Amino acid sequence: MLSNKLLAKFLCPHITTCLSTRVPASFVLPTIGNYFQSTQKDYLQESRGFKYSSESQKHIILKKQCGSLSRIPNESNRHFSFSTQKIVTAAPQHIQPYLRLIRLDKPIGTWLLYWPCTWSIAMAATPGHLPDLKMLTLFGVGALIMRGSGCIINDMWDRDFDKKVTRTVTRPIAAGEISRFEALVFLGSQLTLGLAILLQLNWYSVILGTTSMLFVTTYPLAKRFTYWPQIVLGLTFNYGALLGWSAVRGSCDWSVVLPLYLSCITWTLIYDTIYAHQDKSDDMRIGVKSTALKFGDQTKLWLAGSSVFMFGNLALSGYMCDQIWPYYTALAFTMLHVANQIYSVDLNNPADCAKKFLSNAKLGAVMFFGITLSNLLRTVS
Numbered sequence: 001m002l003s004n005k006l007l008a009k010f011l012c013p014h015i016t017t018c019l020s021t022r023v024p025a026s027f028v029l030p031t032i033g034n035y036f037q038s039t040q041k042d043y044l045q046e047s048r049g050f051k052y053s054s055e056s057q058k059h060i061i062l063k064k065q066c067g068s069l070s071r072i073p074n075e076s077n078r079h080f081s082f083s084t085q086k087i088v089t090a091a092p093q094h095i096q097p098y099l100r101l102i103r104l105d106k107p108i109g110t111w112l113l114y115w116p117c118t119w120s121i122a123m124a125a126t127p128g129h130l131p132d133l134k135m136l137t138l139f140g141v142g143a144l145i146m147r148g149s150g151c152i153i154n155d156m157w158d159r160d161f162d163k164k165v166t167r168t169v170t171r172p173i174a175a176g177e178i179s180r181f182e183a184l185v186f187l188g189s190q191l192t193l194g195l196a197i198l199l200q201l202n203w204y205s206v207i208l209g210t211t212s213m214l215f216v217t218t219y220p221l222a223k224r225f226t227y228w229p230q231i232v233l234g235l236t237f238n239y240g241a242l243l244g245w246s247a248v249r250g251s252c253d254w255s256v257v258l259p260l261y262l263s264c265i266t267w268t269l270i271y272d273t274i275y276a277h278q279d280k281s282d283d284m285r286i287g288v289k290s291t292a293l294k295f296g297d298q299t300k301l302w303l304a305g306s307s308v309f310m311f312g313n314l315a316l317s318g319y320m321c322d323q324i325w326p327y328y329t330a331l332a333f334t335m336l337h338v339a340n341q342i343y344s345v346d347l348n349n350p351a352d353c354a355k356k357f358l359s360n361a362k363l364g365a366v367m368f369f370g371i372t373l374s375n376l377l378r379t380v381s
Contacts, residue, residue, distance in 0.1 A: 097172040098186055101155065102148030108358055109151070112271070113237055114143035115364025116264040120244025120257060122371040123321050127378035135247050139240060142197040149190040150216050150236070156183050157220035165282040167350075205246045212239040224287075227294035230272045234265030255320045263313035266306050267360075270338065273303060275357040278350040292347075303342045311335050314367075323374045330370020337363050 088096055088105040103109055117139040122131040155162065155173045162174035172178040178186075198209045215236035222229035241261040246252045269291065276283070276292035277299070283290055295302040311331065318327045341359065346352040 097177040101152055101172045101178060101183065101186070102190070103151050104148070108361055110144050110147045111361040111364060112268075113147045113240065114140055115361075115368060116238045116260075117143060117240030117244045118364075118368045119264075119371055120241045120260060121248055122368060122375060123256060123260070123317070123323070124245040124248035125372075125375050127322075127375060130376065131372060132248055135244070138197055138200055139244060139247075142194060143240070145190055145194045145197065146216070149187060149194060150219070152183050152187045152190065153217060154220045156180055156187075161286055161288060164286045165279055167279055167282075201243070201247045202250055204251050205243050208246055208252075209239065209243055212236065215239075223289050225289070227289045228291060229289065230269045230276070230291045231265065233272055234268035237268050238264035253321070256317050259313040259320070260317040263310045263317065266310035266313070267338075267363075270303050270306055270310065270342070271357050271360045273299060274341065274345055274347070274353050277347045277353045299347055300342055300345075304339075307335070307338050307342065310338070318371075318374075322378065323371065324378055325374070326370050326377065327374035328370075330366050330374075333366050333370075334363050337366070 084107050085105045088099045091099055099105065118131070118136060121135050121139065125131045155171055158168075159173050159180070162168035162171050168174060173180065173183055198206055201209070215232060219229065219232045219236050222232040226232075238261055241264045242252055242257050245257045245260075273291040273295065276290040279288075280290070280292045282288075283293060291302075292299065311334075314331055314334075315328070318331070337359070341356045345356045
């Protein structure tokens with residue numbers, strides 16, 4: 001007798017996207033009955049006729065070989081809530097792969113790129129004043145654009161790797177939805193927009209920002225040659241810690257921004273090591289390097305030591321620009337947050353690693369609020 005997956009594949013070999021949760025057969029093909037009771041991961045591993053996208057993509061697409069194209073929304077989508085995923089799924093079908101290519105449906109990366117910018121902008125504000133709203137807006141748009149550009153570059157380099165990793169197999173380039181040439185053209189448009197944003201800043205910041213492209217273009221290569229690609233990502237992702245201050249003040253006060261930059265790099269090392277534990281089995285199999293593999297069973301010890309360095313530098317940066325009690329209160333809360341992440345994360349549970357990784361957006365918000373309040377309560381020397 002045919003196995004469940006083989007029978008499903010025989011009846012409908014062109015299902016391209018399947019829910020991450022168990023799907024009642026009555027929603028898909030009545031002829032299959034209860035044969036559709038396995039998870040999407042099982043489909044991917046046991047039948048290459050099935051592919052799936054992220055958990056956030058809450059619909060099933062049946063290709064025309066199985067009948068007319070249809071979309072069946074998940075129950076959770078019946079409740080109104082704003083999300084970037086809704087923007088992606090509401091877009092025209094031919095545009096959706098490009099929006100997924102820049103991870104518009106996964107905004108966590110944009111937030112993690114943006115928060116160091118906001119910290120620096122808030123620190124650079126005149127005592128007694130709110131951070132510069134124009135700069136916060138420019139850097140917000142810039143974070144969205146440059147995060148998308150980085151994803152395109154990463155996926156162009158990693159196409160062959162992504163095809164072999166469970167979590168990344170449905171990325172648009174790896175899945176063949178977008179060619180490398182189409183991605184390159186799209187990248188050109190993204191970088192043009194990024195340059196337009198950068199040119200709104202002073203020339204010191206323009207030159208400083210331009211140097212970041214060295215890291216943006218080389219980060220995807222790091223995982224091929226070193227077990228420390230998370231450090232290269234940190235150097236890339238946290239340039240805003242330097243640029244935010246220089247955009248407001250006209251140049252960098254290195255006594256403030258250097259420890260801030262180092263702390264943000266270490267923050268990236270912590271959250272991206274946790275993130276990398278999701279893929280460690282696939283990474284070992286295909287030869288991709290990461291700190292998750294480097295640290296191994298000693299990961300929590302390494303991350304605990306890194307957190308001491310991170311918060312020591314955040315404290316030094318705050319001290320050098322005369323921050324007061326709200327800053328250090330926020331710092332204490334973020335210390336507890338990171339400590340809880342490291343202590344409680346199950347590094348052998350990809351879902352828990354993803355959950356802890358996503359929680360870092362809240363950490364960034366807490367620090368920004370603390371810096372802003374601290375600056376409002378300060379007086380000009």
